[in-house]
Amino acid sequence: MQFNSYVFAAFFAVVLAGYNLPGLSWRGQKLWLLVTSYLFYAAWDPVFITLVWLSTFVDWTAARLITRAGTPSRRRGLLIVSLVINLGVLGYFKYGNFVLANLVSALHALGVDYHPAPFDIVLPIGISFYTFHTLSYTLDIYLGRTKPWPSFLDFALYVTFFPALVAGPILRASQFLPQCAQPRRTTGRLLAWGLTLVVLGLFEKCVLADVMLAPAADLVFTANPVGPADAWTGTLAFAGQIFCDFAGYSTCAIGVALCLGFSLPDNFRFPYAAVGFSEFWTRWHISLSTWLRDYLYIPLGGNRAGVARTYVNLMLTMLIGGLWHGASWTFVVWGGLHGAYLIGERLVARVLPPGAWRARAGTRVAGAMITFVLVCIAWVFFRAASFAEAFAILKGMFGVARGPRVLPLVNYELVGLVTVVLLATQWAMRARPLEDLVERTPWAVRSLALGTMIVAIILMQGQDRAFIYFQF
Amino acid sequence: MPSSTSSSEPRKIPRGDWRVIWLVTGVVAIGLLGAAELVTRAHGQRPSVVDDPISWSLVRRTADDDPRVVAFIGASRMALGYSADAFAEAAPTLRGVQLAIDGASPFGVLADLAGDEHFRGLVVVDMIEWEVGVSDTFNDARLYVSREHALWRAPGALANRILAGSPQSEFALLALGGRRLVTSLVGKLQWPTPSWVAADRDRISRADYSLAEPAALRRKRDNRLDTIPAATPSPDEWLAIIARDIEPQLRQLRAHGGDVAVIHMPLSGRLLEVFDQKYPRQRYWDVFAARSAAHVLHFRDIPAMATLTCPDEMHLDQKDHAAFTRALVGALRERHLLREP
Numbered sequence: 001m002q003f004n005s006y007v008f009a010a011f012f013a014v015v016l017a018g019y020n021l022p023g024l025s026w027r028g029q030k031l032w033l034l035v036t037s038y039l040f041y042a043a044w045d046p047v048f049i050t051l052v053w054l055s056t057f058v059d060w061t062a063a064r065l066i067t068r069a070g071t072p073s074r075r076r077g078l079l080i081v082s083l084v085i086n087l088g089v090l091g092y093f094k095y096g097n098f099v100l101a102n103l104v105s106a107l108h109a110l111g112v113d114y115h116p117a118p119f120d121i122v123l124p125i126g127i128s129f130y131t132f133h134t135l136s137y138t139l140d141i142y143l144g145r146t147k148p149w150p151s152f153l154d155f156a157l158y159v160t161f162f163p164a165l166v167a168g169p170i171l172r173a174s175q176f177l178p179q180c181a182q183p184r185r186t187t188g189r190l191l192a193w194g195l196t197l198v199v200l201g202l203f204e205k206c207v208l209a210d211v212m213l214a215p216a217a218d219l220v221f222t223a224n225p226v227g228p229a230d231a232w233t234g235t236l237a238f239a240g241q242i243f244c245d246f247a248g249y250s251t252c253a254i255g256v257a258l259c260l261g262f263s264l265p266d267n268f269r270f271p272y273a274a275v276g277f278s279e280f281w282t283r284w285h286i287s288l289s290t291w292l293r294d295y296l297y298i299p300l301g302g303n304r305a306g307v308a309r310t311y312v313n314l315m316l317t318m319l320i321g322g323l324w325h326g327a328s329w330t331f332v333v334w335g336g337l338h339g340a341y342l343i344g345e346r347l348v349a350r351v352l353p354p355g356a357w358r359a360r361a362g363t364r365v366a367g368a369m370i371t372f373v374l375v376c377i378a379w380v381f382f383r384a385a386s387f388a389e390a391f392a393i394l395k396g397m398f399g400v401a402r403g404p405r406v407l408p409l410v411n412y413e414l415v416g417l418v419t420v421v422l423l424a425t426q427w428a429m430r431a432r433p434l435e436d437l438v439e440r441t442p443w444a445v446r447s448l449a450l451g452t453m454i455v456a457i458i459l460m461q462g463q464d465r466a467f468i469y470f471q472f
Numbered sequence: 473m474p475s476s477t478s479s480s481e482p483r484k485i486p487r488g489d490w491r492v493i494w495l496v497t498g499v500v501a502i503g504l505l506g507a508a509e510l511v512t513r514a515h516g517q518r519p520s521v522v523d524d525p526i527s528w529s530l531v532r533r534t535a536d537d538d539p540r541v542v543a544f545i546g547a548s549r550m551a552l553g554y555s556a557d558a559f560a561e562a563a564p565t566l567r568g569v570q571l572a573i574d575g576a577s578p579f580g581v582l583a584d585l586a587g588d589e590h591f592r593g594l595v596v597v598d599m600i601e602w603e604v605g606v607s608d609t610f611n612d613a614r615l616y617v618s619r620e621h622a623l624w625r626a627p628g629a630l631a632n633r634i635l636a637g638s639p640q641s642e643f644a645l646l647a648l649g650g651r652r653l654v655t656s657l658v659g660k661l662q663w664p665t666p667s668w669v670a671a672d673r674d675r676i677s678r679a680d681y682s683l684a685e686p687a688a689l690r691r692k693r694d695n696r697l698d699t700i701p702a703a704t705p706s707p708d709e710w711l712a713i714i715a716r717d718i719e720p721q722l723r724q725l726r727a728h729g730g731d732v733a734v735i736h737m738p739l740s741g742r743l744l745e746v747f748d749q750k751y752p753r754q755r756y757w758d759v760f761a762a763r764s765a766a767h768v769l770h771f772r773d774i775p776a777m778a779t780l781t782c783p784d785e786m787h788l789d790q791k792d793h794a795a796f797t798r799a800l801v802g803a804l805r806e807r808h809l810l811r812e813p
Contacts, residue, residue, distance in 0.1 A: 006639075007632035043628025192490030193483075211650040254483075263483050410659035417658075439486040447493050451500025458505060460650030 001043040003198070003252040004206050004457075011040065012256065015162075016186060019260060026183035030157055033260065040162035041126070048124040051089060056159045058085045059134035063141040063148045075142060082138045090131045096121050098327030126166030128324055132291055134159050137173040139295050146174050154180035163256040167249050169267040169287035176262075184261030196438075196450060197255025203453040204248030211460045212418050213241040216411040221383055224392040225403035231396025233407055237415045238383045239376045240422055243272065246285070272375075272423055273430035275358065275367040277341040280375065292321050311346075315339035330381045330390060337378040368427065505645065512644045516683050517666035520647035521640045521673050526633040528573060529620035531675050535569045537590040539729065539811050542804075545581045546572040546598025549737040552669070552679045552787045553598070558794035562801040565812050567593075570675045573613055577603040579718060580613025584620075585730065586721040592729035594809055596800070597766070598737050601751040605705055605713045637673045678790035681783035689784050693743070696786065700746060707755045714760055722765040732766040733809055735800065738777055743785035767807055774803045 001008050015036045019029050042049045062082035069075045091099075096119045107114045137155070140146040149155050158176045220226055220234025250267035257264045267287050274280035281289045297317040303310040315336065322335020357363040377397070384390035395401035429437065438446065521527070535543045542563070544554045550572035559568040571581055578597050585591050623630060640646050648664055656664035668684040671677040681689070705713065722732050736757060739747060751757070753770070761768035771777040776799035780792050788796055804810050 001628045001632075005628075005632045006635040007628055010631075010635060043631070045625045046627065047625065189485050189490055192494055193485045195494070207650070211654050215651060258483060408655075408659070410655045413658055414654065433484070435484045435486045439488070443488050443493050444496070446488065447496035447500055450493070450497040451504060454497070454501040455504040455508065459508060459645060459648065459653055461646050 001040050003249065003256070004202055007043070011036070011043075012259075016191075016259060020186050027153070029183070030153055030180060033162075034153065034157045034160060037157065037160040037162035037165060041160065041165055044125050044166075045122075048122075051093075051124055051127065052130060052160055052165075054089065055086060055130060055134045056156050058082055059138045059159075060152060060155050062138050066138070066141050067148050079138065079142045083135070086131050086135050090127055093121055093123055093127055095327045129168050129170055130159055130165060132170045132288075133164075133173075136170075136291060136295065140173060149173065149177045151180065161257070161262070163253040163260075163262075164264055167246070167253070168285075169250055169253065169265050170291050171264070171287070172291075175265055179262055186259055186261060190261060191259050194255040194257075194259035197258065198252050199450055199453050199457070201248040201251030201253075201255060202457050204244040204251065206460045207453075207456045208418055208422075209241045209244035209248060212414045213237040213244065216407055216415050217241055217383065219406050219411070221385070221389060221393065223403065223406040224389070225401040226392055226396035226406060227401070227403045228396055228399050229412070230403070230406045231393050233412055233415050235376050235380055235383075235393060235397065236419045237411070239272075239372075239379050240415070240418050242379065242382070243268070243422070270426040270430045272372050273368055273426040274371050275364055276354070276371055277338065277345050277374075280371060281338075281342075288321065288324070292317050292324075296320060311343045314342050318342065325382070330384055330387065333387075333390075334378050334381040337374075337381065341374055341378070365427075372423070509643055509645045511663060512648060512666075515663050515666055517644040517647055517664075518670040518680075519641050519644050520667070520670035521637055523574065523671050523675055523677075524633065525616040525619035526623070526626070526629050527637075527673075527675055528571065528616045529623050530630075530633070531569060532571060532584075532616075532620045533623075534567070535571065535585070535591060535593065537592055538567065539592045540566045541569055541591075541593030542566050542810070543569045543571050543585060543591075543593060543595045544598070545578045545585070545595060546737070547576055547578065547603075548572070548574040548677075549600075549787055550578075550596075550598035551675075551677045552790075553737055553793055553796045553800075554676070555793040555797040556674060556676045558797035559801065562798050563805075563810060563812065566810060569593075572598065573616055574677075576612035576616070578613075579603070579721070580611065580617055582718070582721050582725070582732075584613070584617045586724040589728045591725070594731045594733065594804070594811065595725060596804070597732060597734045599734050600736060600739070601710070601747065601756055602700060602704075604710055604718070641673055678793065679783075679787055681789045684783070693741075693785050697742065697746060700750065704750045707759060710751075710756055711759060711763070714764070719765055726765060731809060733769060733804060733807075734764065734766045735769040736771055738771040738780045738782055738788065738796070739786060740782040741785040743782075767809055769803055769807075774799050776802065 001011060015033070018024075018032050018036070024032070038049055038052075041052060059082055062078050066075050066078045069078060100116060100119060104114055104116065137146075137158070141148060149158075154177055155173075157180065158171065158173055161171070161176065164171050214237070216237035217234050220230050221238070223230065226234070247268040254264045254266070265287055267285060269283040269286065271280055271283035274283050297313055300313040300316060301309055302313060305313075316339075318335040318339030319332055320335070322331045322333070322338070325331045325334070358367070377394070380393045380397070381390050384393065392401065396403065441449075535541050542559070544550050551570065551574055554568070554570055554572065556568055556570065559566075572578070573581065578599060582595065582597060585595055619626065647667065647670065649667075652664045652667075656662055665685055665688075666683045668681055669677055669679045704710075725732055753772075757768075757770060761770070771780075777796060780788060780796055783789050801810070805812075
């Protein structure tokens with residue numbers, strides 16, 4: 001069920017009404033949220049709800065058994081069982097065809113002609129997200145960072161909480177479960193601000209991403225050869241599209257949860273205003289980058305085992321982060337580029353300490369622009385369906401290839417306008433919370449802005465694009 | 473974006489009288505939407521319901537085991553030619569079901585109906601020569617047919633389709649299409665020209681070509697002429713493809729009590745000339761008619777149909793779809809294909 005659908009509007013109205021029924025106990029409210037969360041997931045395909053149940057059961061049981069285990073080896077064994085089941089299910093559904101295709105290619109290279117029947121696998125929506133939810137709980141228990149939560153109902157709700165179920169933010173048990181301890185209700189102020197965030201998120205998704213940017217990216221990324229103007233415009237369009245799409249989803253999720261009295265963590269903090277890649281990853285898909293930091297980079301040794309090992313750990317983390325997004329080598333290259341950027345940034349910092357140049361506004365802006373351009377180059381691999389497609393765009397971007405004009409004039413205007421507004425807004429807001437800006441805005445302007453955004457969302461019907469991160 | 477860094481901290485809610493803010497927001501939104509609806513209608517746009525595999529599936533389910541069902545399949549020609557009202561008037565004891573899919577050749581749906589052993593009605597197939605032998609002939613409708621076979625696996629999309637039907641059939645502004653609106657406002661500084669096709673909840677489409685810009689029609693016609701393959705299959709090759717791929721479906725459909733009529737829908741102008749030149753009737757269509765297990769009709773043989781003109785050379789205008797449907801019913805009745813009491 002998508003946030004930008006009629007059925008979600010009806011569903012959410014029913015959820016809110018049931019959740020706030022007079023006399024309903026807190027346990028009853030949580031049970032209601034759990035049942036409606038299952039319905040939310042089953043609305044896409046009822047069959048795959050069983051995988052959510054499996055993940056819930058496995059990690060609930062593993063966490064309890066790990067706590068009770070008498071020996072470190074038994075604890076490790078139980079953790080491995082949980083990892084194998086969770087990552088096995090994720091691997092089968094997400095990477096089955098990818099592994100098979102690579103196996104066939106490898107055998108072909110060795111002279112073996114092997115033609116297996118392709119797996120007929122449908123990727124269950126949101127599997128990467130809820131798998132990371134549940135794994136973080138078991139890993140936290142194993143690492144002694146938290147204790148098993150006493151209520152199965154709360155744990156099941158943590159895994160399945162519908163605002164964050166299919167595309168994040170990736171929740172940690174320590175962030176969510178304590179909120180289940182105290183009764184919550186929808187208040188007028190929570191509802192008002194929550195719905196404001198939903199409108200803002202839908203505007204980003206339906207108007208900016210789907211209508212103004214996506215068509216240009218779609219046209220350019222299916223053309224070959226591509227000239228410089230088209231290549232840059234298509235890439236800028238995708239950079240804006242993926243931000244507005246995913247940040248829009250996260251903002252909606254945070255708003256929907258807030259209407260129910262729950263706080264979800266931020267997932268984006270004006271990432272295109274980042275000066276450098278370390279900062280970029282503290283602003284982009286924050287719940288994933290912190291997950292990878294806590295459960296992959298630091299356990300690998302982080303930066304504690306020397307410079308060379310730090311670089312290896314950074315690269316490994318980013319490569320796996322790339323592969324998390326999708327079963328394709330283009331995603332791995334995207335991750336590898338970000339790994340290289342992070343390593344390059346550390347090398348540059350040795351000869352050009354950031355303290356010196358970051359103090360000046362001009363060099364800060366230049367740093368942000370360089371970061372943005374390099375991020376855009378990496379986006380080419382993220383968006384392209386193949387390396388041939390990616391290299392066609394890159395050749396265009398660097399002036400190596402010329403091609404007939406692909407984009408109608410209006411696309412340059414729309415992409416240019418949205419990109420300039422997006423970058424200027426992100427730069428202006430880079431150190432300020434949105435709430436402060438809203439608080440300082442006169443009420444009439446707030447109403448006018450909200451009303452206009454609602455009208456634009458309704459008028460922009462008809463594109464019918466799923467959120468990009470649903471596929472991950 | 474929201475600012476809090478930890479979810480266990482309550483989020484900061486900006487101060488202000490949110491009740492007033494949302495009240496005024498509602499007034500602003502309703503006012504602007506009302507104005508947009510008026511402007512949209514003043515420009516000639518009509519409400520139109522989105523057609524997708526789910527709405528097709530819902531209509532497909534009405535093509536049940538009732539022998540009085542007459543299913544119309546084909547591409548946009550049939551979708552724009554068939555009038556449900558005219559059919560109900562001309563054949564009140566029968567049930568017309570519109571299963572044509574815009575942009576898809578009819579054979580995928582034909583195979584679906586042929587494989588449905590419960591189906592005992594009449595299938596009217598819109599077919600033209602160039603669809604035979606196209607590699608995706610059966611795959612065009614795959615999304616639609618596979619969705620219908622597993623409709624229960626998309627309950628959310630089904631509910632959304634049902635809920636969306638009401639506003640889409642009431643408000644013209646929902647038919648504008650966001651991209652069209654934005655590109656027209658930004659690129660041409662004008663409200664978008666209306667789309668000349670509108671559909672209702674039962675998938676009945678109507679084309680009002682008086683709304684179309686002549687230049688746009690010319691462009692569509694020229695593009696269409698460009699897509700006609702330079703090399704056409706020889707009559708023997710063409711007939712062999714039909715015998716291999718299509719005739720088995722026709723026989724299968726008749727074997728479980730159904731029946732089939734294949735009709736060559738009206739074409740006009742340059743497109744008709746090209747067809748006559750590339751697919752001479754006596755060497756292609758008439759040989760197919762003589763050999764086929766289906767009842768085969770050609771618009772030129774039905775006087776009330778032969779005089780109809782397609783404004784874009786390929787599709788009928790809404791002012792003619794009732795005449796077309798009545799003529800079709802008459803032709804089917806003449807051949808005793810309608811199972812009327």
